Amino acid sequence: MINMAIAPNLENYEQARATFKWEEAEKEFTWNKSGKCNIVYEAIDRKCEQGAANDIALYYSDGDRDEQYTYEKLQKLSNRFARGLKSLGVAKGDRVFIFLPRTPEYYVAMLGTIRIGAIAGPLFEAFMEKAVKDRLEDSEAKVLVTSPELLERVPLHELPELKRVIIVGADEVDEGKRQVAYQEIMRHDSTPIVEWLDKEDAMMIHYTSGSTGKPKGVLLSHYAMVHMYISGKWVYDLKPTDIYWCVADPGWITGTSAGMWAPWLNGTPVVMRGGRFNPEHWYETLAKHKVTVWFSAPTAFRMLMAAGTEIAKKYDLSNLRHILSAGEPLNPELIKWGMDTFGVPIYDNWWMTETGSSVIANFPALEIRPGSMGKPIPGIEVEIVNNIGTPMGTNELGNLAIKPPWPGLMKTIWNNPSKYADYFVNGWYISGDSAYKDEDGYYWFEGRIDDVINTMGERVGPFEVESKLVEHPAVAEAGVIGVPDPVRGEVVKAYITLRQGFHESDELKEDIMNFVRERLAAHARPRIIEVRNKLPKTRSGKIMRRVLKAKELNIPTGDVSTIDD
Numbered sequence: 001m002i003n004m005a006i007a008p009n010l011e012n013y014e015q016a017r018a019t020f021k022w023e024e025a026e027k028e029f030t031w032n033k034s035g036k037c038n039i040v041y042e043a044i045d046r047k048c049e050q051g052a053a054n055d056i057a058l059y060y061s062d063g064d065r066d067e068q069y070t071y072e073k074l075q076k077l078s079n080r081f082a083r084g085l086k087s088l089g090v091a092k093g094d095r096v097f098i099f100l101p102r103t104p105e106y107y108v109a110m111l112g113t114i115r116i117g118a119i120a121g122p123l124f125e126a127f128m129e130k131a132v133k134d135r136l137e138d139s140e141a142k143v144l145v146t147s148p149e150l151l152e153r154v155p156l157h158e159l160p161e162l163k164r165v166i167i168v169g170a171d172e173v174d175e176g177k178r179q180v181a182y183q184e185i186m187r188h189d190s191t192p193i194v195e196w197l198d199k200e201d202a203m204m205i206h207y208t209s210g211s212t213g214k215p216k217g218v219l220l221s222h223y224a225m226v227h228m229y230i231s232g233k234w235v236y237d238l239k240p241t242d243i244y245w246c247v248a249d250p251g252w253i254t255g256t257s258a259g260m261w262a263p264w265l266n267g268t269p270v271v272m273r274g275g276r277f278n279p280e281h282w283y284e285t286l287a288k289h290k291v292t293v294w295f296s297a298p299t300a301f302r303m304l305m306a307a308g309t310e311i312a313k314k315y316d317l318s319n320l321r322h323i324l325s326a327g328e329p330l331n332p333e334l335i336k337w338g339m340d341t342f343g344v345p346i347y348d349n350w351w352m353t354e355t356g357s358s359v360i361a362n363f364p365a366l367e368i369r370p371g372s373m374g375k376p377i378p379g380i381e382v383e384i385v386n387n388i389g390t391p392m393g394t395n396e397l398g399n400l401a402i403k404p405p406w407p408g409l410m411k412t413i414w415n416n417p418s419k420y421a422d423y424f425v426n427g428w429y430i431s432g433d434s435a436y437k438d439e440d441g442y443y444w445f446e447g448r449i450d451d452v453i454n455t456m457g458e459r460v461g462p463f464e465v466e467s468k469l470v471e472h473p474a475v476a477e478a479g480v481i482g483v484p485d486p487v488r489g490e491v492v493k494a495y496i497t498l499r500q501g502f503h504e505s506d507e508l509k510e511d512i513m514n515f516v517r518e519r520l521a522a523h524a525r526p527r528i529i530e531v532r533n534k535l536p537k538t539r540s541g542k543i544m545r546r547v548l549k550a551k552e553l554n555i556p557t558g559d560v561s562t563i564d565d
């Protein structure tokens with residue numbers, strides 16, 4: 001049976017676009033009276049005060065555990081955690097990083113941290129030692145919350161600023177090693193605790209990759225809640241009667257902004273599924289929790305498509321109202337697959353870690369234009385501009401740009417104001433994506449302008465991979481690019497030269513791939529390695545990824561006047 005459409009939260013997009021002001025949405029939050037705010041209060045505590053204390057806020061399952069959390073329970077648990085952090089000396093503005101598998105404790109730690117005005121740093125569980133170290137070091141994290149397994153990837157001796165490590169799921173901890181048990185932290189009492197903040201105060205840092213240098217700490221403020229709330233309401237079209245599953249890991253922006261804040265701010269219960277990707281488990285999760293709105297990414301849809309429609313047919317998925325997609329281009333073919341398999345539309349939406357929440361979308365209130373990202377969120381001005389920040393005409397390919405400010409826009413890049421400044425040209429935020437706008441105002445994604453790789457919807461910085469590759473004893477130089485892949489969007493490809501005494505072999509390539517996987521992250525591992533005698537370089541010695549990419553794709557190399565030879 002196909003779920004009949006119910007009226008979307010945003011009924012008249014064009015009208016809202018013409019008239020909506022963010023101040024309207026701000027009125028729905030408490031600060032209007034007090035002048036101060038806290039996203040945790042709005043997402044959790046206020047729901048309790050408004051009579052939803054005993055409503056389910058979170059359904060969790062992973063094969064072993066099967067749990068439900070009401071708003072009140074999350075409130076109490078996060079109060080305990082917050083008080084535990086205070087007892088460790090954590091204060092407003094301190095960084096508390098969370099490096100855990102996808103479990104309810106991840107959310108409890110996030111909520112508890114942000115509740116007391118500390119800044120949460122969510123990490124992805126697939127990160128290996130180098131990735132973890134770079135992030136904890138750059139942010140000067142004071143506390144880390146992790147599990148006994150993941151602790152092995154934390155180089156404590158290199159992190160003097162890290163005062164305490166809270167361990168979830170350990171029977172015993174080693175206090176000499178700055179450890180404290182989660183259950184100790186949770187002994188603190190659950191009476192309410194909230195730090196009242198200015199709306200521009202920092203809320204969380206998500207590290208993300210650029211084309212050069214180490215990952216960037218994108219700092220979001222409490223004010224982003226207004227944007228996340230509106231995305232939840234209009235783009236994801238969430239209602240308190242929905243059951244919502246966003247599969248993204250909280251280590252990525254989609255997993256926090258769209259995975260927890262947007263739904264809770266709208267009073268919509270969230271499903272969290274632990275464990276790895278598995279088509280059977282995924283369909284089982286949709287059926288078991290009677291999910292009505294499901295948020296995932298094109299790579300996952302392609303993997304499900306490859307697993308065959310028969311699996312989907314075994315489960316009752318009739319509660320689904322619609323599906324959402326972000327992170328990579330959503331091909332029209334997938335929209336058709338969604339319709340055929342589930343009988344519901346897949347709505348694409350475009351945004352970035354830096355934008356805090358969705359910016360362009362195919363709204364449930366609009367007709368989908370398959371292959372396009374859709375239209376801008378009311379309240380946000382989007383343009384296609386040239387390299388000096390001048391708006392371009394319809395159907396002209398250029399830089400996808402946004403007019404600052406808007407509530408979700410990052411406050412800065414942690415420790416790196418010049419990187420932050422680099423985003424802005426002539427009063428526009430430049431996304432780094434190229435796109436064009438059609439006659440009807442729909443935006444069409446073309447590609448990245450810089451060298452950032454998008455594999456399975458996850459951002460990989462070529463520089464990080466190159467730096468890791470040249471640490472391998474056999475690798476002299478490395479140039480890393482993304483190459484198109486039918487399932488993953490792009491995959492990481494490394495061109496390398498070998499040090500003297502090493503010879504090309506499948507074994508060696510395998511060893512190099514594993515080296516990156518075990519020290520940086522699985523998703524950053526090159527899936528293809530090509531050995532060359534030399535790599536194209538500028539006279540100043542910088543490897544020209546652009547030339548490698550042009551050769552790979554058989555397109556013109558462009559200006560090579562700075563090439564070495």
Ligand code: WTA
Nearest residue numbers: 326327328329349350351352353433445459
């Ligand atoms: C890409 C993920 C095409 C884009 C939310 C952007 C997309 C980068 C879309 C940000 C989309 C995101 N269609 N491409 N709907 N959504 N992207 O920071 O290149 O992990 O710049 O945020 O993903 O990735 P990030």
